[in-house]
Amino acid sequence: MSTFRQRTTLLAAASTAVLALALTACGGDAAGARAADPAANDPAPAAASGRTAKQADATKQADAARNTGGSHHTGATSPGTAKTSRSASAPVCTTTDVAVSAAYLNGPPYTHLVLTAKNTSGHNCRLTGYPEIQFLESHRENVPPVAKSKPATPVVLTPGAPAYALVRLSNGGVDEDTEPVTAFSVTLQGGGRPATVQAPGAGLAVDPAKWATGYWTYELRNGADDF
Numbered sequence: 001m002s003t004f005r006q007r008t009t010l011l012a013a014a015s016t017a018v019l020a021l022a023l024t025a026c027g028g029d030a031a032g033a034r035a036a037d038p039a040a041n042d043p044a045p046a047a048a049s050g051r052t053a054k055q056a057d058a059t060k061q062a063d064a065a066r067n068t069g070g071s072h073h074t075g076a077t078s079p080g081t082a083k084t085s086r087s088a089s090a091p092v093c094t095t096t097d098v099a100v101s102a103a104y105l106n107g108p109p110y111t112h113l114v115l116t117a118k119n120t121s122g123h124n125c126r127l128t129g130y131p132e133i134q135f136l137e138s139h140r141e142n143v144p145p146v147a148k149s150k151p152a153t154p155v156v157l158t159p160g161a162p163a164y165a166l167v168r169l170s171n172g173g174v175d176e177d178t179e180p181v182t183a184f185s186v187t188l189q190g191g192g193r194p195a196t197v198q199a200p201g202a203g204l205a206v207d208p209a210k211w212a213t214g215y216w217t218y219e220l221r222n223g224a225d226d227f
Contacts, residue, residue: 090156093117093125094191098157100131102197109172113204115165115186115197117216119157127155127216131165132187132194135206136179142187143167146227149214166214166225170207178205 098117105112115131130150133143155163170176181204187194214225 090124090126092190093119093127093157093188095188095193095195097121097123097125097191098127098188100186100195100197103200105166107172109170110201110204111168111170111172113167113169113200114220115167115213116162117157117165117188118162119159122159124156124158127157127163127188128191129189130213130215131167132189133167133184133213134194135181135184135204135211136208138179139208143211143213146212146214149217149224149227151215151217151224155216155218163216163218164220165216166220166227168210168212168227169204170210176207177209178207180204181206 097119099120101116101118103114103116104110105114115133117127117131119125130145134140135143149166157163170178182199184197184199184204185194186197212227214227217225
């Protein structure tokens with residue numbers, strides 16, 4: 001009887017051991033299968049879904065930025081357009097709109113003059129071209145303009161604002177054939193009657209063979225107004 005129970009116990013233990021080995025083998029095969037097939041472990045659908053959502057969000061943000069930029073561009077006016085519009089609507093300056101004065105530039109010798117046209121009216125006005133200057137009664141032609149001085153954009157003066165034009169009087173040579181000037185006339189192109197301008201200081205010495213004028217500009221510029 002004791003021998004039978006011992007055999008029964010041994011058989012039960014052996015069966016348990018065999019079952020454990022079988023379960024271990026099955027678990028190993030399943031793990032091996034998962035290792036052999038990375039797709040089984042890779043949560044690709046979830047990752048792909050996350051990337052798709054991010055791409056969609058990025059696309060929406062880009063579209064929103066483009067739409068905002070487009071609407072801003074459509075509703076705004078560029079500086080160039082505003083300046084052109086202001087120039088087109090401003091009337092031409094007349095000698096009743098601006099006060100013209102003259103001052104030496106550097107010197108002595110005083111070879112150059114700066115004309116200033118200041119808007120004394122209560123509205124915007126546009127200076128066209130260059131000042132038409134007549135220095136001498138004996139030379140009725142206007143002082144010729146220097147083409148490189150012409151500005152790229154129109155000169156529109158707001159009330160109180162000035163514009164300038166550089167004028168060459170002579171080369172400053174001792175042997176030059178110059179004539180004295182104490183006052184001269186300036187006509188604004190398209191602006192009606194001429195204005196009489198007093199020469200600065202003791203007067204000017206002008207050489208009809210050398211004189212020249214620049215165009216009206218907001219400020220004197222290096223290069224364009226060097227002549």
